[in-house]
Amino acid sequence: MLRPDWAASADFDVFHLHFGFDACSPEELGELAATLRSRGKPLVLTVHDLRNPHHEDRTTHDAQLDVLVPAADELVTLTRGAAGEVQRRWGREALVLPHPHVVDLRTMAVAQGCRSRRRDTPFRVGLHVKSLRPSMDPQRLLPTLVETVRDLPGAVLQVNAHRDVLDPDGQRRDDGLATYLEAHAERGDLELHVHDYLSDRDLWCYLGSLDVSVLPYRFGTHSGWLEACRDLGTTVVAPTCGFYREQGPVLSYVHDESTYDAGSLATAVRTAYEDRPRLGATVDERREQRRSVSDAHEALYRSLVG
Numbered sequence: 001m002l003r004p005d006w007a008a009s010a011d012f013d014v015f016h017l018h019f020g021f022d023a024c025s026p027e028e029l030g031e032l033a034a035t036l037r038s039r040g041k042p043l044v045l046t047v048h049d050l051r052n053p054h055h056e057d058r059t060t061h062d063a064q065l066d067v068l069v070p071a072a073d074e075l076v077t078l079t080r081g082a083a084g085e086v087q088r089r090w091g092r093e094a095l096v097l098p099h100p101h102v103v104d105l106r107t108m109a110v111a112q113g114c115r116s117r118r119r120d121t122p123f124r125v126g127l128h129v130k131s132l133r134p135s136m137d138p139q140r141l142l143p144t145l146v147e148t149v150r151d152l153p154g155a156v157l158q159v160n161a162h163r164d165v166l167d168p169d170g171q172r173r174d175d176g177l178a179t180y181l182e183a184h185a186e187r188g189d190l191e192l193h194v195h196d197y198l199s200d201r202d203l204w205c206y207l208g209s210l211d212v213s214v215l216p217y218r219f220g221t222h223s224g225w226l227e228a229c230r231d232l233g234t235t236v237v238a239p240t241c242g243f244y245r246e247q248g249p250v251l252s253y254v255h256d257e258s259t260y261d262a263g264s265l266a267t268a269v270r271t272a273y274e275d276r277p278r279l280g281a282t283v284d285e286r287r288e289q290r291r292s293v294s295d296a297h298e299a300l301y302r303s304l305v306g
Contacts, residue, residue, distance in 0.1 A: 002028070004035040014301045016044040017068070022052065026063040033071035042304035045072040047094060050085055050221045051242075053135035066090075073304055078222045079246035095300065099247065100293050101286040102224055103204050103231035109283050111208040111232045123155040123273055126210040126234075128225075131162045131172055138216040139177055140255075144262040145214065146189045148269050155273060157190040160206065166194050208232040212272045214265075215239060218257050222247060233280040237268045249279040 001007070002024055007015065015036055021029060036043050045068050052061035069075065069086065075094035077083050083094040101108065127145060129138045142159075149157040159181055164170040166178045185192040198206060207213065207228055212235045215223060220242040229236045230248050238244035239255035251268040254261035271277075281289070 002032055004031045007032055007035045013305050014042050014044060018046045018048060021064060026067045029064055029067045042073040043071060044074050045069065046076040047082060047086060048222055050082060051219050053220050054133050056134040074300060079243040081243035081246050082221060097293050097296050098289060099227050100290045101231050102228040105283050105287060107204055108231045115233045124158050124210045125149050125155060125212045125269060126158045127214050127216060129161045129165060132165045132174055135218060135220050136216045137218045140260050141216050141265060142180060144265045146184055148266040150189060152273050159190050160193045163194055163196055204232060207234055210234050212237055217241060218255055230280045235272045235277060235279050
């Protein structure tokens with residue numbers, strides 16, 4: 001759909017772009033935008049990522065946005081902070097619409113019901129290193145988490161990672177991280193779970209089993225993981241970089257590319273343990289939010305097609 005030849009002949013009313021343009025050059029995106037313009041087809045761009053979480057070098061992503069943002073007939077983003085950055089960088093106004101639920105409503109209801117009935121289970125603090133994309137810095141956080149959780153009676157630190165990061169022959173194996181995690185798992189400081197990519201069902205079961213999920217990002221913009229945690233009633237401990245705090249209620253700690261405050265992370269984890277805050281969204285709230293987000297998109301599309 002990002003190929004100009006597809007856009008030149010396909011039958012559609014509005015072209016709404018969210019993701020998928022990482023592999024396109026700025027020139028190719030410019031050609032796509034020109035094709036849409038020549039047909040009178042409106043281009044809507046939802047700016048999810050102002051910084052690509054998969055790449056350290058921001059040059060290419062910035063160049064892609066420098067084509068798409070000015071070319072779009074309308075812009076959408078998820079938070080006021082991101083809209084402010086769009087205004088500063090490109091002089092464009094973006095419509096702010098929250099991210100709707102990620103987990104389906106039935107699964108949400110079941111997970112939240114199960115959480116309310118839990119008794120005498122360990123308090124689980126989760127750190128998920130996935131495939132260790134460049135926006136993450138789990139090794140920076142791990143000593144703080146090990147020390148903090150060790151001092152909380154009945155608490156467990158659970159670290160999940162993909163096989164490509166921790167297996168001896170993994171394509172993205174990180175020797176330092178693997179050695180640290182394996183050593184502390186042997187000492188009983190943490191539970192280490194190594195697995196392949198999880199299906200949606202398994203992912204929701206895993207996230208729903210946690211009391212806290214710590215986001216180890218040092219740069220970024222928004223997080224679908226955060227939204228899924230809120231759907232499942234899992235408290236999110238989020239860094240101060242990006243605009244995670246604006247997506248919904250979270251506990252924050254100071255972390256970006258140049259700064260890390262270990263004390264703020266320890267405080268956030270202890271607060272989650274002591275207060276057991278309920279920061280998630282209810283099914284009714286998500287249902288109403290989905291309705292309002294849908295209505296806003298319909299109004300936006302109708303305004304563009306006249």
